[in-house]
Amino acid sequence: MQQMVVHCERDKTQMALLEDGRLVEFAVERVQGKQLVGGFYKGRVVNVLPGMQAAFVDIGLKKNAFLYVDDVLHPHLEKQPKEKPSIDSLLDVGQELVVQVMKEPFGGKGARVTTHYSLPGRTIVYMPHADYVGVSKKIENETERGRLKVIGDHLRQPGEGLIMRTVAEGASRDAVADDLAHLREQWRRIEQRAETSPAPLEIHHDLSMVERLVRDIFTPQTEELFVDDKEIYGQIVSLLRNMEPLLVPRIRYYKEAEPIFQHFRIQEQLDRAFQRKIWLDNGAYLVLDHTEALTVIDVNTGKYIGNHDLEDTVFAANVEAAEEIARLVRLRDIGGIIIVDFIDMEQEEHRQYIIDRLEQLLKKDRTKCLVVGWTRLGLLEMTRKKVRDHVLYEPCAACRGTGRINT
Known part of the structure; x- marks a missing residue:
């Protein structure tokens, strides 16, 4: 439920x-x-850095936004040049352009922006210049995928791109067409405002x-x-x-x-x-530590002693830990690299089961996740797309979380 x-x-x-x-x-x-994610801005290029294949764009925020060369090229990979051009051949200092925020500012970094525009609706994502139709990977029925692909191809105009969202499964052609008409009108208003507005300025949120x-x-x-x-x-x-x-x-x-x-x-x-140490129902526990680059999760047996041999005890603790980790990364909106130090398991089938179980549970996550696998040190590596800082509890203002108490 x-x-x-x-x-x-x-x-x-x-x-x-x-x-x-x-x-x-x-x-x-x-x-x-x-x-800010999803917002459209009319910005002005303030710096072009060929060595980084990136540019900085003033969109009216405290920090200039970061625009990478891949986000300037055509959104359809097949229409991009075989050899990636230098960004200074694509952009000039002082040039004005419309960009869309794809990642919130983090710490001292500005927002990441793109020219691969997309407008989400209920059943589709409308991409005015993408020139292809895609279907959500979460729709697994091949017949339904084919039906939605045909609908998208019939409805889109030359040059337009559509992604059929998971919610589109079972949707009628008319429902998709209504959604598309609304998004086209939204894009028309964005273009109209961009033509008549000075930079830098937010033109749509x-x-x-x-x-x-x-x-x-x-x-x-x-x-x-x-x-x-x-x-x-x-x-x-x-x-x-x-x-x-x-x-x-x-x-x-x-x-x-x-x-x-x-x-x-x-x-x-x-x-x-949102605690650092989280007890599981079976008596095992997790410890979560965050750095700027990654999150480390340590799995411990704690009070859990099992009923059979050591391998079964460890495996059972790891299974429950994997289920809780899948929930926590989604709930706490943990992004970036995630390293999990599960309790060592001897049997390869147990190690594979942990990967399979994580992948199964992470399918429910709306944010893209990838379970990379086991490292040579026996750590499990996974990634989750980082879009924004999820701040619910902040570190102490006095010590920023570095304080210690004498024992």
């Missing part, structure tokens, strides 16, 4: 996704500090967090959506009436005296999930 819970406060809105009562995804949007999540997550598989704010409730109902009217009856306005996050046990699950 899947449920969405939206909690609204004066300065922020929080969303939690539950599967059988267990928290698997969490997002927060503050009134100050809206999401994506929907609010709640609207995005309703568009991207609220599917027929979601049983209920609870929201504790009447105005946001009205916005969601209005959005769904246009997008998927059959789902409107699943929206619930929560007006009980008990806070909504307490009612669904969300806050206690959040507090537990």
Whole structure:
């Protein structure tokens, strides 16, 4: 059973996704500090660096945005030149261009931007210059993939690109056509504003967090959506009436005296999930440490002693750890390189099972994940696309997490 819970406060809105009562995804949007990813800006090139094959673009933020050469070339790989040109042959200092944010600023780094424009709808992603049709890999039925590919090819105009989203599975041609018409009009307005606006300037931003999540997550598989704010409730109902009217009856306005996050046990699950040391139900535990470049997760048997031989004990602990790790990387929105130090296993079939189980569970993650495999040191390496900093708990302002207490 899947449920969405939206909690609204004066300065922020929080969303939690539950599967059988267990928290698997969490997002927060503050009134100050809206999401930049997906936004379109008219920028001005301020520096071109052939040695880095990149340029810096002023889009009106504190830090100049970073534009890599691959994000300037044609979005269709088959239409790119065989030999990658130098970026100074593609861009000039002072040149104005429209860019889209693909990664939020991190620490001292500016946002990463692209000219491979994309506008997400309910059933499709519209790419005005991509010139191809793709189908979500999460749609596994080959007959359905073929049907959606044919629909996309018939609907798109020359030069346009479409990606049929997972939600498009089973959608009618008319539903996809309506979605495409709306996105084409959105792109026309972006182009129009870009022509008449000075740089640097934001010319389009994506929907609010709640609207995005309703568009991207609220599917027929979601049983209920609870929201504790009447105005946001009205916005969601209005959005769904246009997008998927059959789902409107699943929206619930929560007006009980008990806070909504307490009612669904969300806050206690959040507090537990964001600790450095996390105990598993079987008595084993995980330790998570973050650096700027990667996240390291250590698996320990802890209080778990098993019932049979050592290999079975270790394997059982690792299986439960793998299941919790798949949930935590999604919930904590951990991005970049992730190294997991599982407890050493002797049998190769056990090691392969851990990989297979992780890959199976990570299919539910909307963010791209890749389980690379075991290193020569016996560590499991995986990656998860990093889009934004997920800040729920901040380090102490005095010591920035480096403090120690004398024992």
